[in-house]
Amino acid sequence: MDVDTRLLRSFVAVAEEGSLTRAAERLYVSQPALTKQIRQLEGRLGVPLFTRSRAGMALTEPGRTLAQRAPALLAEWDRTLRETRGAADRAARVLRVGFLASAANEATSRIVAEFGRRRPGWRVEMRQAAWSDPSAGLAEGDVDVALLRLPFPGQQALRVEVLFSEDRWIALPAGHPLAGRELIAFRELWDEPFVAAPAESGRWREYWLATEERQGRPARIGAVTDQPDDWLSAIANGYGIALAPASAARFYARPGIVYRPVSGVGPSRVGVAWSPADDGDPVVREFVRCCLELGSASGGPTA
Amino acid sequence: MDVDTRLLRSFVAVAEEGSLTRAAERLYVSQPALTKQIRQLEGRLGVPLFTRSRAGMALTEPGRTLAQRAPALLAEWDRTLRETRGAADRAARVLRVGFLASAANEATSRIVAEFGRRRPGWRVEMRQAAWSDPSAGLAEGDVDVALLRLPFPGQQALRVEVLFSEDRWIALPAGHPLAGRELIAFRELWDEPFVAAPAESGRWREYWLATEERQGRPARIGAVTDQPDDWLSAIANGYGIALAPASAARFYARPGIVYRPVSGVGPSRVGVAWSPADDGDPVVREFVRCCLELGSASGGPTA
């Protein structure tokens, strides 16, 4: 008996939501389509999985059995998929490098160039990650190496080398009262609304809200964004302000936004990370070596 | 990324056969259909899985990765499917009973009737199994209890109670030289071609070929059959002869076939079996109790 994993995912969604309608919008399909999918699954298995009622969809006994095992099956499939794709990239001599925003700043291109020199025949595939995953795809196995900002959740399970540090500045809308000041004390910003990363990014989000430097006062969230472009728009539109690496002033300059130095918050560290499983991979090691040689102490614009 | 398990099964078949053409006939689809399936799988994953050549299909490196994990995934899915269906039957108060050929002979109907009396609301679903699975679906989890012939492969992993024993006779085509004899010594039959069960049935097949009673002389196989009907036809058509329980003379009487007592082979034992996992299941225990009370020492027609 065969099933599309899609049906299983739909089933899990309906089981979790307890409602076709809600599950349908979560899955971005119409409710009738989901109705059909679930009925088809039940038909294929020859088993009633839900009892329908005005209140929604409740799992039957066999439904619970399936709901218990399906998530593990799907996770196992996703894992297999990642490994297969990883094997394909390795076979094609492609090194997948995840990065966030400006990666290792000006050093990035030098690192990639040097790697290309040392490993002819290999190609670097740079993949920009959204802020909802501060490990830049490394935790999920989507990339082999990542250039990212420390600290980030899941860091302990990975190998990390620090490349350089840079001060954190504040990004303000041009019309902001403090936009003209040369240096701003962070405590003056405690009550400002901030543009934050999505909640999934956990510790990383907290770091960029500088929760530790607020002495317990909660941060106000004015907007949530997942990528630099939305972030810039949110700030320019006045939804909030945000801490940013000093280099953002170079990489993300934009009319309507000014960057100013801030006192009272620690610096941001940029690191290179990889999976312990790849400790023995000579290509990964080579890339890391390039990072350490060309990225260390060279985060600034001048060298 | 979603996939139909069907595609995975096709992939595994092609990987194992090393050829689209051969895999296609094994899967009972046309070769172009398989071609499309594999190409679709490759397209979906974005990964080349095979290298094509005149000699056939050879796995690529990522193909090997997938081929390594896919079988376990499919097995896990099949397992989930069985458990879900099992839960459905239990919820619907259906006891699934597997059996082979004549099950426990005349006792069968008494057992089922008594169980129905003791467990009103429950229904017994009798499932006849093919000889390729002498555990009658129990090993695969397709049934809750099984009435079968001992010994069978996988027996050690299950709970088994013996119900009764009966002599083994020989089934001969009516025109056979020995068809008129009252009693036949098994050694006279050593060189006859036998109608055997499929090879998958292992030890069970050997038992019905009476390998142990042949003193090392190999059995000649005249035909292989998977179910009583084919078996009867094969014997009637003269492809071979076969040992059978004495009760077959009652249950499988047919023009053109005669059953005769044989000396020099041990009897056949009929047993009831269930999974150790169901040791605590009161319904299964009840059914087994019915078997023991109504099946023991009552295999014959008169008692």
Add this chain to the structure above:
DNA sequence: CCACATCCATGCCGGCAGGTTATAGAAGCA
């Protein structure tokens, strides 16, 4: 008591995926 909101189910239609047969193309082999 009626109108409304909230679920899930159904009917209809359009698009496409997947199967079959027939055939082409490449490559070893006698």
Add this chain to the structure above:
DNA sequence: TGCTTCTATAACCTGCCGGCATGGATGTGG
């Protein structure tokens, strides 16, 4: 050269699947 044995392609057809609009059941509030 002709035959065999692979896989790929073409043409066709069926049936599934998704979306929209709507229906039916059921609880809720004015």
